[in-house]
Amino acid sequence: MSLTDLVDLLGRDFMQRALLAALLTGLAAPAIGTFLVQRRLALLGDGIGHVAVTGVALGLLTGTSPTWTAVVVAILGAILIEVIREKGHTNGDVALALLFYGGLAGGVLITGLAGDGAAGLQVYLFGSVTSISSTEVWTTAALAAVVLALTLGLLPQLFAVASDPEFARVAGLQVRFYNLLVAVLAAVSVTVAMRTVGLLLVSALMVVPVATSQQVARSFRATLVAAMALGGIAAVGGLVISAALSARATVAPGPSIVLLALAMFAATWPLGVWLRHRRRLHAPFPSDSDAPHLTSGEHHDHVHGDDCGHPAVEHGDHVDYVHDGHRHAPHGEHYDEH
């Protein structure tokens, strides 16, 4: 396809709608994904995506909008996952796996009953944003706007709960409510991203841009903003790539968006390695320190940073963070106590 053909294609009404939907998806998915990564729930979006397949199938079977049935089922699935997770059973991950397989298998079965077969579902599994109707674009846009408004509007509360639940509880925040809210917003993001990236790849758009921006950004807010920018670029860029290839082959936009996001991660990774190396050189731990570091073996869920909310204390040539009444400093993968 020549450049003029591509520009012509991008100017068409359906492509303009597709580009708008892709951009909004690319902004909203990493925004909520940043909180999932912070809470070490990177694959939550993937689980919700599998459950949402049943929602889409119910829409196809009953002749209602698959977007709305997917939203309802995805939210119910997200709440169920959050409740199972909160119970903290030892085989909570088995319960989740059963839910994911049930969602996918049930969805494929119901789609078959609806007479649509695999073709009807494929649009939702791998995305097909170019066939999106204008009603669906406005639904997608409205849902994405809700996700972005709530995520950015409640940023301080959501961050406090995601980074340090004990600290947030002591500070009087409704930890349970905000955890559920993040799960519900993740479910809505999955539905928003459904037509662009597809349900089976949606988690990649929630996680990969976050992993990329973590390579260079030091604070949580910087990570969030950079992840949104990278997500928007990947979504729009991936869509343009799949459009450019459309003359010779049929390439769903989902895979090209995800591969573009992964390419950005691969390109940033050496920079991240270099930055971490340089930080170590600038803040070495001296062996003759007056307060020697003791390695603490316990698991540390929270990542201390520039604006993590904990008092930072200058100590020699590094920074200690006051957390739960003790002082410690990040050291490679673990924390050292004082």
Ligand SMILES: [Zn+2]
């Ligand atoms: Zn150490």
Ligand SMILES: [Zn+2]
């Ligand atoms: Zn902290």
Ligand SMILES: [Zn+2]
């Ligand atoms: Zn120290």
Ligand SMILES: [Zn+2]
């Ligand atoms: Zn700590």
